[in-house]
Amino acid sequence: MGSSALLFQAPGALDLANQRRIWALARQVADWPGIREAASGMSNLLVIFDAQSCDPEALQARLLSTWPTVNDTPEAGRLVELPVIYGGELGDDLGLVADRAGMTPRETAQLHAATDYVVFAPGSSPGFGYLFGLDPRLFTPRKNEPVMRKQTGTIAIGGIQTSIGAAAGPSGWNAIGCLSEPLVPFDPLRDPPSVLYPGDRVRFRIEAIVA
Amino acid sequence: MIEIVQTPPLNSVQDLGRFGARHYGVGTSGAMDDVALATGNLLLGNPAGAAGIEIQMFPFKVKFRSDVAVAITGADCRARLDGTLLPPWWSTNARAGQSLVLQSPVSGARSYLTIAGGVDVPVVLGSRSTCLRIGYGGHRGRALEAGDRLACGTASQARQPHGGIGAEPPEVALAAAAVDGARDVTVLRVVPAAEHDAFPEASRRAFWQEAWIVSAQSNRMGFRLMGTPLHLDQPLEIRSSGIVPGIVQVPPSGQPIIQLRDANSAGGYPKIGVVIDADLWRLGQARPGARLRFVSVTQQQAATAQRETATYLAEVETQARLCRGDALS
Structure with a gap:
């Protein structure tokens, strides 16, 4: 990953046990000498190091030898319930996802809201994060070109992942709904700054389905 | 004030x-x-x-x-x-x-x-x-x-x-790495990234050999480039990960995006390479319409380039201190 970063990708499935080990690895790596940051992704870990004091080959070897020793440690995590309007202007890909799944938009929304998701990693913008637990029937490939999303709080599906959009801007994910109550995802002066953290569980409550 | x-x-x-x-x-x-x-x-x-x-x-x-x-x-x-x-x-x-x-x-x-x-x-x-x-x-x-x-x-x-x-100016002091025949092309050193080898030979050749044009859709978040589209033989399902400034992602359209300082902190498009930290300033001075060419380097060569930048900055600091006549510490 360039001159001052390595991306460690864990072998195996995208699941909670593997992800807990990623979080545990992140905590260990952060204390190693020469490490500037360690950021969890979806069953992977981005490690940013100081290229003047840290040899990438030695770091790579240490990551590979440490991984088998890292234990699956349970996270405390909170349960956060968020009300959602599925479909409508801010979830205009609900029909597309439903068609691919061979379901009605209503069944699609109900299936999406039936799961308690686990926050696996910080998102592409701060505040919400990537969620794990999407039903395989709802897997939908990313778009060929990103489109502009006007609002934060968009619930979207990208491949085998689902998330809540934390910033307006270009996104290649399929929007299926939006939080019904606006939330400021991230405020560095608030305590805590983010709405959701890795390890939290998220339950979507259906406020409305606009077909 | x-x-x-x-x-x-x-x-x-x-x-x-x-x-x-x-x-x-x-x-x-x-x-x-x-x-x-x-x-x-x-x-x-x-x-x-x-x-x-x-x-x-x-x-x-x-x-x-x-x-x-x-x-x-x-x-x-x-x-x-x-x-x-x-x-x-x-x-x-x-x-x-x-x-x-x-x-x-x-x-x-x-x-x-x-x-x-x-x-x-x-x-x-x-x-x-x-x-x-x-x-x-x-x-x-x-x-x-x-x-x-x-x-x-x-x-x-x-x-x-x-x-x-x-x-x-660093474009003089640190020029050696950036000069490569055509004078109006900015040469950037790139370490190949995780999905580089998944691109077929033709796309890899286009990436390393052609001049890429910085499009008008370029800002502090990132530069969208224009050139021969790069395509995978089959789409990869990539798990989202943290990304760094300088990463070159290839969305399905085939037109690469270099993510920069205000980019998203994570992403899941295939990554073909990462512009080394020591060359990010050259991108910061590239305008829409500028032509870029990528050359492949190892992480060790990237570290050497970083040391050259550090040496340049140390000389600026020393010269400035001598000119001011600061007490030597």
């Missing part, structure tokens, strides 16, 4: 970036041309990472409310202090009441105004950099506007010698 008299949108307070807040999903931000910002600071006796003003839209005009030493580095913006033209890559003393005007550069894209003591805005999550995309850090989390007043921190060296101090 300096007052912004005139500014188009998108000029902002930046330092060398925000590290240590990625667990929130917070990216680095920071100066697009980090070498120019650091050089200006070192000319003034500041720490290399003091906050300055990144000017990417012109004309830009400030008025000094107190006597302060300033430096202007980066793209040559024909800066005039009360009408007197200053050389590029130069520092000087400004007096209270004087005005400084920066005009559109003839070449390059971004100029940096640094002040003795640094721009004193609150530190947010370890940095004074503005994240324009989300709206935190810098001056009130936003781009500068006319009427804004910025305080200066405490300077270790308040005055520059009469006539000022200049630095050799």
Whole structure:
């Protein structure tokens, strides 16, 4: 990953046990000498190091030898319930996802809201994060070109992942709904700054389905 | 204290970036041309990472409310202090009441105004950099506007010698790596990334051999490039991961995107390579329409390049200290 970063990708499935080990690895790596940051992704870990004091080959070897020793440690995590309007202007890909799944938009929304998701990693913008637990029937490939999303709080599906959009801007994910109550995802002066953290569980409550 | 008299949108307070807040999903931000910002600071006796003003839209005009030493580095913006033209890559003393005007550069894209003591805005999550995309850090989390007043921190060296101090521009001092036949092509060193080998031979050849054009859809978040589309034989399902400034992603359209300082902090498009840290400043000075070419290097070669930049900055610091006649510490 360039001159001052390595991306460690864990072998195996995208699941909670593997992800807990990623979080545990992140905590260990952060204390190693020469490490500037360690950021969890979806069953992977981005490690940013100081290229003047840290040899990438030695770091790579240490990551590979440490991984088998890292234990699956349970996270405390909170349960956060968020009300959602599925479909409508801010979830205009609900029909597309439903068609691919061979379901009605209503069944699609109900299936999406039936799961308690686990926050696996910080998102592409701060505040919400990537969620794990999407039903395989709802897997939908990313778009060929990103489109502009006007609002934060968009619930979207990208491949085998689902998330809540934390910033307006270009996104290649399929929007299926939006939080019904606006939330400021991230405020560095608030305590805590983010709405959701890795390890939290998220339950979507259906406020409305606009077909 | 300096007052912004005139500014188009998108000029902002930046330092060398925000590290240590990625667990929130917070990216680095920071100066697009980090070498120019650091050089200006070192000319003034500041720490290399003091906050300055990144000017990417012109004309830009400030008025000094107190006597302060300033430096202007980066793209040559024909800066005039009360009408007197200053050389590029130069520092000087400004007096209270004087005005400084920066005009559109003839070449390059971004100029940096640094002040003795640094721009004193609150530190947010370890940095004074503005994240324009989300709206935190810098001056009130936003781009500068006319009427804004910025305080200066405490300077270790308040005055520059009469006539000022200049630095050799990095495009001269660090040119060797960037020259490659065609004079109007910016050569960037790139370490291949995780999905590089998944691209078929034709796409890899196009990536490394063709000149890529910086499109108009290019800003502090990232540059979209134009050229022969790059395609995988079959789509890969990629798990989202943290990304770094300089990463070259290839969305299904086949037109690469170089993610930069204000980019998303994570992503899942295939990554073909990463522009090395030591060359990111060259991108910071590339305008829409500029042509880029990528050359493959190892992480070891990238570390060597980083040391060359560090040596250049150390020489700027030493020369400036000698010119000022600072007591040797």
